Structures are given as structure tokens and as C-alpha cells.
Amino acid sequence: MNIAVIGLQFGDEGKGKIVDYLAEDFDIIARYSGGSNAGHSVLHNGKKFKLHLIPSGVLRGKIGVLGNGMAIDFSVLDEEFSSLKEEGIEPRIKISSRAHVVTSFHKIMDEREDEIIGIGTTRRGIGPTYETKVKRVGIRVGDVFDDNVMLKRLKLATKLWGIYYEKEVEKEARAIKEQVRKFKEFIVDTEIWLNEAIRAGKNVLFEGSQAALLDVDFGTYPFVTSSNTISGGMLSGLGVPPRVIDKIVGVMKPYMTRVGAGPFPTEIFGDIAKELRDKGNEYGATTGRPRRIGWLDLPLLRYAALVGGVDEIALTKVDILEGMKKIPVAFEYDCNGKRKYPPLHIENCKPIYNELDGWESIEDDNLWNYVRMIEKEAGAKVRIVSYGASREDTKLIG
Ligand code: GDP
Numbered sequence: 388m389n390i391a392v393i394g395l396q397f398g399d400e401g402k403g404k405i406v407d408y409l410a411e412d413f414d415i416i417a418r419y420s421g422g423s424n425a426g427h428s429v430l431h432n433g434k435k436f437k438l439h440l441i442p443s444g445v446l447r448g449k450i451g452v453l454g455n456g457m458a459i460d461f462s463v464l465d466e467e468f469s470s471l472k473e474e475g476i477e478p479r480i481k482i483s484s485r486a487h488v489v490t491s492f493h494k495i496m497d498e499r500e501d502e503i504i505g506i507g508t509t510r511r512g513i514g515p516t517y518e519t520k521v522k523r524v525g526i527r528v529g530d531v532f533d534d535n536v537m538l539k540r541l542k543l544a545t546k547l548w549g550i551y552y553e554k555e556v557e558k559e560a561r562a563i564k565e566q567v568r569k570f571k572e573f574i575v576d577t578e579i580w581l582n583e584a585i586r587a588g589k590n591v592l593f594e595g596s597q598a599a600l601l602d603v604d605f606g607t608y609p610f611v612t613s614s615n616t617i618s619g620g621m622l623s624g625l626g627v628p629p630r631v632i633d634k635i636v637g638v639m640k641p642y643m644t645r646v647g648a649g650p651f652p653t654e655i656f657g658d659i660a661k662e663l664r665d666k667g668n669e670y671g672a673t674t675g676r677p678r679r680i681g682w683l684d685l686p687l688l689r690y691a692a693l694v695g696g697v698d699e700i701a702l703t704k705v706d707i708l709e710g711m712k713k714i715p716v717a718f719e720y721d722c723n724g725k726r727k728y729p730p731l732h733i734e735n736c737k738p739i740y741n742e743l744d745g746w747e748s749i750e751d752d753n754l755w756n757y758v759r760m761i762e763k764e765a766g767a768k769v770r771i772v773s774y775g776a777s778r779e780d781t782k783l784i785g
Contacts, residue, residue: 456624610649
């Protein structure tokens with residue numbers, strides 16, 4: 388059995404916890420997109436781990452794959468790897484020879500470009516790394532071991548960006564070589580390794596990063612990340628055929644958050660937003676930025692569940708809304724007429740809210756009415772309800 392876990396909102400739905408919860412039954416946890424712009428926080432044996440690149444399944448001794456669809460900053464990987472080792476965890480990882488390497492130049496360009504474009508990226512160099520990949524001047528992990536190839540590509544990339552200085556490029560090439568060489572034993576053609584493992588009967592959990600509404604094609608463009616984060620992204624991001632995926636699990640919260648700029652029709656401000664932000668600890672795992680807060684948006688949820696092909700849902704953080712008398716939920720949009728799904732431009736849509744009764748605890752009927760409402764609207768069964776950060780605070784249904 389191979390399953391995929393994807394975020395159904397704007398990220399930070401608690402995918403890390405759900406992947407960690409499910410990881411037990413899998414041999415391999417494979418990531419297919421993004422880089423250190425993503426961040427999971429996972430509570431493991433009472434300790435909080437923040438992981439940006441390494442799949443959280445390694446905490447349970449599983450093999451973590453960093454797929455070809457990723458943009459890897461080896462300085463971040465090195466830090467993450469060392470901090471896991473300090474905690475007594477020996478990460479078992481496989482790094483794709485075809486993943487693209489983030490260099491200092493990519494990070495510089497991310498900053499410069501974001502100053503102009505104003506999307507509010509995490510400035511980790513991820514966007515520019517996909518930019519050089521598509522421009523065909525990127526450096527793949529496996530290219531680093533050929534000095535000529537790496538130097539040539541770095542020269543081309545920096546020339547295209549107008550930041551070429553020979554000495555700087557040579558220095559960076561040496562630094563990258565040094566960083567990547569430390570991981571040489573983990574670098575393989577993961578598309579071959581993974582497909583062979585699947586054929587041999589190993590179970591794989593495909594771990595999405597960011598979320599459906601940040602997907603470069605299906606998100607709120609241009610306020611999106613630079614890769615395909617929906618379930619479809621794993622096919623090209625790991626080199627596996629569609630038929631290997633048996634089930635897709637979408638992770639969502641009963642409210643919504645968003646980091647950085649971009650449309651957010653159900654956004655709320657003031658005291659309630661602050662209360663939920665603090666109670667839910669809604670501050671970025673990667674940047675520490677306070678997350679924007681809003682009510683559940685069903686047009687966006689229906690869309691994410693549809694294009695993500697979601698079979699089951701994991702509903703997290705139901706404890707954060709506990710004690711609220713009424714919970715507003717946007718059932719439709721008014722954008723010159725009622726809409727069940729979001730139109731291409733959602734900026735001018737006004738959410739039409741209904742209020743649902745709030746719940747006092749996990750046992751409360753009102754929570755289960757809410758769960759049934761989500762199942763009906765998203766067209767998928769809610770199989771997991773999470774009511775706390777630790778693994779024990781999880782209810783499996785059915
Ligand atoms: P991810 O990127 O989707 O994994 O999300 P983050 O790691 O950024 O955010 C999830 C945060 O919420 C983490 O700190 C988790 O420990 C925490 N968390 C996950 N599920 C729950 C839950 O059901 N209740 C509470 N209170 N916290 C949760």
C-alpha cells in the first residue's frame with residue numbers, strides 16, 4: 388500500500404504530525420517538491436523537531452527519500468542532519484542525483500527578486516533554483532562531482548542574472564562541492580531505487596510539502612510556491628507512475644492560515660484572530676512570521692480536494708476551536724453571482740457564511756456534525772481527527 392499525504396489549504400495544516408502518525412506502517416517516506424522553504428514541526432518522544440528537508444519519518448527509523456523534484460540547500464541539510472544525530476537519531480536518507488542544488492547565488496536572487504515582485508517568499512533560494520532548472524542552467528546534485536559542469540552552469544546562471552564575478556563563482560563552486568561531498572554516500576538515482584523498492588513490495592508514504600492552494604498551477608497564482616505541490620507533483624517529482632498511489636490523504640484544519648501575501652477571502656483580524664493565532668501557535672516554522680488567520684473556506688476546500696484527488700481527510704487542530712459557541716464557515720462565494728468553486732480570480736469574491744455550533748470536547752456531537760459537513764463538501768471521508776500536537780491526541784475513525 389502506497390499513500391500520499393498532501394496539505395489542502397495554504398500549508399501548516401499539521402502534515403508533519405499526520406505523516407509521523409502514519410509512518411509506522413511504511414518502509415519509505417518520500418518527498419517530491421520544495422526545499423527548505425517548507426517546515427514541519429513534529430513532536431517525537433516529547434521533543435519538538437523542526438524539519439525542513441528531511442522527511443519526518445526518519446524519526447521512526449524509516450528511509451527518507453529527497454526526490455528529484457526538490458531544491459536542496461546542502462547547508463540546511465547539513466544542519467538538520469547534525470541536529471538529528473545529536474539527538475541520537477541516525478537519519479537513513481536517499482538523495483536524488485537529479486534534485487537541484489540551491490547555491491548562495493540563488494538565495495541572493497530570491498531576495499532581490501522578492502524585493503521587486505513582493506510575493507513574500509521565504510527567501511531560501513527555492514524559486515530561483517526552479518528558475519535555473521527550467522532555464523537549463525541549474526546544478527543537479529550529481530553534477531557537483533564534475534567540476535567543469537558545475538562551473539559552467541554557475542557561470543551561465545550568474546551571467547544570465549548579471550551577477551557574474553569569476554572569483555566569486557569559483558569560490559561558490561568549491562563551497563558547494565564541499566557541502567555536497569559530505570552526503571556522497573546517500574546520493575543515488577532515486578527514481579530507480581524507489582521504483583525497484585515498490586516493485587519489491589515496500590510500502591511508500593509520499594509526503595507533500597506546502598499545500599494545494601500554493602501549487603504553481605492550481606494555487607492562488609502568482610502568490611504560490613514554485614513547484615507542483617498537489618498529489619500530481621509526486622509523479623514528476625519522484626519519477627513514479629500514477630498507478631503506484633493507492634490512496635491520497637488530505638490534511639486540513641477547521642480554520643485556515645496563510646503566510647505572506649496573497650488573496651485570503653475568509654481572513655479575519657482583531658481579537659479573535661489574535662486569540663486563534665496564539666492558541667494555535669500559528670507562527671511560521673521556517674520564518675517565525677505570524678500567520679494570517681481566517682475561517683474555513685469551502686469553495687477552496689472543494690477545489691483542493693478535487694484537483695488533489697483526495698480519498699480521505701485528516702482534520703487537525705480541532706482543539707484550537709474548542710469552546711467557541713458558533714463557528715463561521717464560508718459555504719459559497721459571491722462574485723457577481725454565487726459560486727461553489729473559486730473562480731480564477733478570487734480577489735473580488737465575498738464569502739457567504741453560515742454559522743455552525745461549536746464543540747466543547749472531542750466527544751461533543753457538534754464536532755461530529757462538523758466532521759460530516761466536511762465529508763459532504765469535500766467528497767472524502769474524515770479518517771483522522773487530531774486534537775493535540777502529540778501522537779496520542781489522535782482519533783482514528785473506521
Ligand atoms: P505542517 O507544515 O503542515 O507539518 O505544519 P506545521 O508543522 O507548520 O504546523 C503544525 C503545528 O501544529 C505543529 O507545531 C504541530 O505540533 C501542531 N499540531 C499538529 N496537529 C495538532 C493538533 O491537532 N492540535 C494542536 N494543538 N497542535 C497540533
